Amino acid sequence: MGLNIKGSIEKVNGKEMSYSNFVENYLSKNQPVVISGLMKDWRACKDWVYDDGTPNLQFISSNFGNSKVQVADCGSREFTDQKRLNMSVAEFIDQWVELSSVEHGNSLTDECKGKTLLYLKDWHFVKEFPEYTAYTTPLYFRDDWLNMYLDHYHMHEDPDTDKKRDDVSCSDYRFVYMGAKGTWTPFHADVFRSYSWSANVCGKKRWHFLSPEQRHLVFDRNMKNSVYDIFEEVNDTTFPNFKKTTWLECTQDQNEIIFVPSGWYHQVYNLEDTISINHNWFNAYNVSWVWDLLLKDYKEAAEYIDDIKDICDDFEGLCQRNLAANTGMNFYDFFNFMVRFSFANVLQLCHLARSSVFDKWCSSSKAQHLIFNLESAKDIAIKMKNTCLSENHNISVDFRSVLEEPAFLELCLQLEKTYAFIHDQCTLINDKEKISMGDLVDTGFCKFVSTVVCNPEDLVILVDDILQDLRISPLKKGQNG
Numbered sequence: 058m059g060l061n062i063k064g065s066i067e068k069v070n071g072k073e074m075s076y077s078n079f080v081e082n083y084l085s086k087n088q089p090v091v092i093s094g095l096m097k098d099w100r101a102c103k104d105w106v107y108d109d110g111t112p113n114l115q116f117i118s119s120n121f122g123n124s125k126v127q128v129a130d131c132g133s134r135e136f137t138d139q140k141r142l143n144m145s146v147a148e149f150i151d152q153w154v155e156l157s158s159v160e161h162g163n164s165l166t167d168e169c170k171g172k173t174l175l176y177l178k179d180w181h182f183v184k185e186f187p188e189y190t191a192y193t194t195p196l197y198f199r200d201d202w203l204n205m206y207l208d209h210y211h212m213h214e215d216p217d218t219d220k221k222r223d224d225v226s227c228s229d230y231r232f233v234y235m236g237a238k239g240t241w242t243p244f245h246a247d248v249f250r251s252y253s254w255s256a257n258v259c260g261k262k263r264w265h266f267l268s269p270e271q272r273h274l275v276f277d278r279n280m281k282n283s284v285y286d287i288f289e290e291v292n293d294t295t296f297p298n299f300k301k302t303t304w305l306e307c308t309q310d311q312n313e314i315i316f317v318p319s320g321w322y323h324q325v326y327n328l329e330d331t332i333s334i335n336h337n338w339f340n341a342y343n344v345s346w347v348w349d350l351l352l353k354d355y356k357e358a359a360e361y362i363d364d365i366k367d368i369c370d371d372f373e374g375l376c377q378r379n380l381a382a383n384t385g386m387n388f389y390d391f392f393n394f395m396v397r398f399s400f401a402n403v404l405q406l407c408h409l410a411r412s413s414v415f416d417k418w419c420s421s422s423k424a425q426h427l428i429f430n431l432e433s434a435k436d437i438a439i440k441m442k443n444t445c446l447s448e449n450h451n452i453s454v455d456f457r458s459v460l461e462e463p464a465f466l467e468l469c470l471q472l473e474k475t476y477a478f479i480h481d482q483c484t485l486i487n488d489k490e491k492i493s494m495g496d497l498v499d500t501g502f503c504k505f506v507s508t509v510v511c512n513p514e515d516l517v518i519l520v521d522d523i524l525q526d527l528r529i530s531p532l533k534k535g536q537n538g
């Protein structure tokens with residue numbers, strides 16, 4: 058049975074769309090879109106691609122070939138994903154070249170026999186090669202709390218393992234994907250229910266999307282497992298509702314970027330040899346999806362070990378450990394993240410209030426953005442309030458101590474730079490213009506700086522106090538002391 062395709066994805070020219078248009082029409086409505094015109098100056102589009110549009114594998118192998126990566130074997134399923142293999146980029150490219158030369162009439166060497174289509178996924182290219190600027194993140198996708206935070210902090214530290222953490226693989230959500238024609242990604246929704254964007258440096262992809270409203274239709278009767286491959290015969294007994302699904306379909310060409318909204322399930326197929334760059338990210342518009350997923354996964358983790366509840370000394374702790382292992386973070390990681398991110402927004406807002414000469418400073422788009430961020434943090438904290446975070450777990454976050462973390466200063470500076478780029482359209486902030494820690498602390502908001510956030514309720518109070526304070530008497534230059 059074929060899929061019931063009800064439409065395609067809108068395509069727009071990025072040169073004709075402002076940031077606020079993108080937010081209004083796609084980000085806030087959680088709707089997919091394909092955007093062209095944003096990749097013209099990317100180094101990746103020159104170095105990694107021949108003039109005829111095919112990938113310059115030779116360049117990639119000679120410049121980045123030693124990099125160790127995970128490669129998916131598109132022909133083997135392992136649980137809900139494809140089987141992964143470890144190899145170097147050079148080895149991966151050698152196999153790709155060999156298999157494609159077979160397609161072009163050469164005979165298969167012994168070494169290549171029995172090998173299936175391999176797909177290089179989740180290559181943390183930016184983290185590994187920070188000096189080589191392969192691309193710049195388009196304006197629309199800059200408000201990225203996830204990668205901003207992970208550039209300075211780890212999402213989860215496991216106190217139980219001495220194992221040296223793999224700093225590259227858990228470091229960020231910025232990836233390069235590379236695969237021959239026919240490689241594919243099974244049906245899924247993205248990690249943390251984040252947004253993603255995916256840019257085709259070369260090649261073509263076919264996407265099939267299912268909206269989150271239809272999510273229940275692709276699961277089995279227990280709502281545990283979803284369909285793996287939407288093009289294989291889907292068993293009607295296991296997935297009785299699959300036949301009711303309706304789909305959006307899209308072919309993404311070279312130099313087009315697709316925006317994948319939160320919670321949309323999708324399956325992707327490379328119609329040609331393809332290289333793509335993609336990021337996962339979240340911000341004020343979809344951070345509630347992240348919390349909802351964490352809560353759902355937590356309930357599943359707890360249910361899974363429910364039979365040992367009575368004999369377990371620290372059942373709650375075990376649930377949180379399992380949650381972090383399965384989902385990539387637990388309640389405490391997420392709370393820590395939300396508090397630090399809120400502190401950074403508070404400082405930014407205070408700085409803006411102080412440095413603005415206009416009474417109406419808080420109606421500027423930048424101030425509104427920061428206020429919106431804090432309001433969304435408050436909404437999350439309200440949701441978290443209803444979930445008891447264990448009292449045994451020390452989660453107090455002291456604003457003053459956070460101010461002493463070098464990582465926090467870096468996060469604040471990156472936030473400043475990001476919102477300056479989005480709202481003032483200024484690409485470069487030189488060191489003189491950068492906010493210094495002195496500027497940030499010296500804002501007359503010391504009563505907030507002495508805040509200690511111990512639970513979600515404290516975060517709600519902090520946000521309320523700040524917004525009330527700023528709106529009633531915004532500080533102006535020189536007024537604080």
Ligand SMILES: O=C(O)CCC(=O)C(=O)O
Nearest residue numbers: 241242253255317325335
């Ligand atoms: O390009 C692919 O194969 C998968 C990409 C994807 O799933 C995503 O960007 O969300």
